[in-house]
Amino acid sequence: MSPWATFDRVGLRVDGVDVLRGVSVALGERRVALVGANGSGKSTLLRCLNALARPTTGRVLLDLPGLPGPVDPARDHAAARAAVGFVFTDPDAQVVMPTPAEDVALSLRRLRLPVPERDARVRAALAHVGLTDRADVSVHDLSSGQRQLLAVAAVLATSPRLLVMDEPTTLLDLRNSRLLRRTVEAVEVPVVVATHDLDLAASCDRVLVVDGGRVVADDAPGPALAAYRALLDDA
Numbered sequence: 001m002s003p004w005a006t007f008d009r010v011g012l013r014v015d016g017v018d019v020l021r022g023v024s025v026a027l028g029e030r031r032v033a034l035v036g037a038n039g040s041g042k043s044t045l046l047r048c049l050n051a052l053a054r055p056t057t058g059r060v061l062l063d064l065p066g067l068p069g070p071v072d073p074a075r076d077h078a079a080a081r082a083a084v085g086f087v088f089t090d091p092d093a094q095v096v097m098p099t100p101a102e103d104v105a106l107s108l109r110r111l112r113l114p115v116p117e118r119d120a121r122v123r124a125a126l127a128h129v130g131l132t133d134r135a136d137v138s139v140h141d142l143s144s145g146q147r148q149l150l151a152v153a154a155v156l157a158t159s160p161r162l163l164v165m166d167e168p169t170t171l172l173d174l175r176n177s178r179l180l181r182r183t184v185e186a187v188e189v190p191v192v193v194a195t196h197d198l199d200l201a202a203s204c205d206r207v208l209v210v211d212g213g214r215v216v217a218d219d220a221p222g223p224a225l226a227a228y229r230a231l232l233d234d235a
């Protein structure tokens with residue numbers, strides 16, 4: 001299985017604090033989850049994939065279809081950001097347009113699609129997350145969980161080569177968490193997700209446990225989540 005992302009001795013220091021410490025992993029599975037305590041470094045690891053965070057030492061390489069070859073996001077952030085769809089934890093950081101339909105359409109702008117195709121993609125993306133009948137309401141009239149689903153829809157509509165999600169189920173009820181899980185399973189491109197939702201992590205192919213900026217366990221979900229529980233029980 002050839003890796004779509006490789007972290008090679010990645011360290012990241014912010015204000016004298018080591019947020020990431022010597023992370024070396026090659027990710028090639030279809031579904032990878034990152035779990036770990038608050039502040040352990042999961043979001044920062046994800047952010048290295050699209051140059052929202054840049055390693056102080058070591059490097060990240062992305063190798064995805066459509067890229068001219070392996071790309072270091074810190075050096076070519078335009079290429080990385082075009083290939084990587086990033087769903088933020090806080091949908092309000094992402095949802096910017098007055099209505100859901102306009103918000104998904106905005107995310108498609110850089111693809112310069114003909115209007116009928118763009119509109120079809122908007123409709124399909126909203127249908128996928130159960131927001132068809134909310135397409136034209138004010139985004140402020142959506143519930144926070146619906147805004148989180150809208151943020152996922154807007155990113156999925158762009159057909160990213162890699163889907164990165166930072167705690168995508170924090171605002172979702174049980175039914176919508178399942179919908180999100182099914183969505184992750186159905187997406188045809190690789191997905192990496194940071195999550196405190198252990199059911200979501202358990203549905204992935206591989207789970208990395210992050211602690212103090214290091215990957216301290218890296219395994220199939222069963223053993224990795226057991227290691228995570230043991231880590232927190234000891235804390």
Ligand SMILES: Nc1ncnc2c1ncn2[C@@H]1O[C@H](COP(=O)(O)OP(=O)(O)OP(=O)(O)O)[C@@H](O)[C@H]1O
Nearest residue numbers: 014015019036037038039040041042043044045194
């Ligand atoms: N730009 C920054 N400036 C200062 N500190 C930062 C910065 N980015 C991350 N950190 C610190 O790095 C640590 C790891 O943060 P990160 O957001 O990656 O953790 P996390 O595992 O995603 O946590 P959570 O589960 O709470 O979302 C935290 O202590 C955070 O305060």
